[in-house]
Amino acid sequence: MEKEVTIYDIARLLKLSPATVSRALKDHPAISAGTKRLITAAAEEMGYRSNTFASNLRRQRSNTIGVIVPRLDSAFMSTVLAGMEKIVNEGNYNLIISQSLESVRKEKANVKTMFDSRIDGLLVSLSSDTDDLSHFQPFFQKEIPVILFDRVLPHPNCTSIVIDNVRAGYDAAVHLVRQGRKRMMHVSGSQKRNVYEERLRGFRQALAEHGLADDLVLVGNLTRQDGLDAARYIRQLPQPPDGLFVASDFCAASCIGALKEAGFAIPNDIAVVGFNDDPVAQVVEPRLTTIRYPGQEMGEIAAQSLISHLSGQPPVTAANTIVLNHELIVRGSSTP
Amino acid sequence: MEKEVTIYDIARLLKLSPATVSRALKDHPAISAGTKRLITAAAEEMGYRSNTFASNLRRQRSNTIGVIVPRLDSAFMSTVLAGMEKIVNEGNYNLIISQSLESVRKEKANVKTMFDSRIDGLLVSLSSDTDDLSHFQPFFQKEIPVILFDRVLPHPNCTSIVIDNVRAGYDAAVHLVRQGRKRMMHVSGSQKRNVYEERLRGFRQALAEHGLADDLVLVGNLTRQDGLDAARYIRQLPQPPDGLFVASDFCAASCIGALKEAGFAIPNDIAVVGFNDDPVAQVVEPRLTTIRYPGQEMGEIAAQSLISHLSGQPPVTAANTIVLNHELIVRGSSTP
């Protein structure tokens, strides 16, 4: 392994000081254009690469942003990450990504790792059983910005980026009502998580406004198995629902499959609405009515506001919560 | 922002030298047990966190492993990543992940970024239009290990981790033959990529052995749209296939949907086999026969061999290619 080229090597070759070389490479205004050209040319020529560690050590920042998500393997998350990556690259930051796998324990470990690697800021979507933000305390103490997205918890030190889940749940329910459905059911996720609790709340609110019962609510993990279980549950009901709102497309899809096997016609017997506009929504039969969620945009906005926070004025964060728009997409699973 | 605690602070407090503190925290054998206890206690107490940058700078290594994948949003990739993360954590390394989005251009940029952040090793699954490994030259020159997985290209400096795709394609075809199918079709991906080229090769080989024609082959990107296009293509064939092998579950699923709409019965008119055992395989109707791919295991093995390479003897890598087992999972899409 040959030795690395350093600014000292460049300086020696060009009979300049390391300080000048450093400044030139950083495009510092005090360096003349000619010298800059010389230096960048030499650097290129010699195969110089800046030593991030030395730089980070001296500047006391890492130019790295951490992301913690519940799982990487959701279509939604990957669009969010794509959005983040785009913005973060443009701003010359790096990303380190980790997944909590829906466990607070792992989330805490991730937070600690992130803290120890001295990231400049953190973007988090909470695990399903996270109760409070106490494990982020070290970040708050050091005034390292933490931005929550999608699955959030209110906190004075955190900006949250969300959609209006209450409204989305409301929209889903109203859509079913407009299809003439009377007996509604909802399959939801952990009620500790704002997203699920709020969707349920909106759902109930809409039903109440239309004088409909809201007693059919199942809470689970929104997995494939939960979809099957929901179908089995429906099957043994004396009076099964005719409208079903599931807080996740994948779960909705597996539920639809089981319902069809059990002899229910979709949408005639039961109209179904999912959530997220996951690719699976277009593959399942009939195609799934769902709520489109602006993942890429959410990622971009989260990253953007973190970076502007980092480079600019903390007081900019007048907005403690940013709400994005969602959209109901109507497909065959809820209309003839 | 209060100042950070350093080993100097600990040393001063305990009237020891920074060297001793550093060694104690690293559990160096030359430090007495008592002193170690004192030091770790003090470190804990004072809220010390090691400065990775200083350490990396001094030790000339980052303890970080880079991963480049075509896309994050596939169920398969996320199981691979989960496997990697597990191993890498245990070995006290960090991960940085980036996606090439199936473009060589982006892949090259990612490689450069990885190189500049001085990762200790690289794990890569190639983008669909990568022709050669020339952009990895800097890594080869510096003898930084590069391990390819899943989508590989042969190279003397790289270990590859793969499944036997020829055999998998062969297995899929033989399975269809055993179901009594005579007219086979295959939907594949970029033939630049070993995985797709090899599956096709195995498929053809099996057909040849059974004296069947192999003229029905479609090459695309294995997207949803490609699935729909394949169905449209089949529909206008004078003599449509009765056996279909698609090199990706998601694409197979969308194709099945379109075929059913076009009036084909699955599996009676056309028996379908997918690839990967993606979750969607269990949601589509009928459930999809497919090839299970040991993603988690592949991630673990890739990470494992990289780490052992890093900490041990490079000659250990006598194996230039590691082949994992796959498995045909038979479900309703190919059998009555």
Next chain:
DNA sequence: CTCATTCATGCAACCGATTGCATTTTGCTT
């Protein structure tokens, strides 16, 4: 032609952990 500015560059002290070698301390042995 002189003196005051502006512009460009250099000096040197960091940032915090690591490690080869030197030195001290400890524990035994005789």
Next chain:
DNA sequence: AAGCAAAATGCAATCGGTTGCATGAATGAG
């Protein structure tokens, strides 16, 4: 009590880039 090996600790240089301040050079005004 002296001698000595082994065990424990300290010294000081090093990794490479950054930045406040000082210095030297060039430019312009009077």
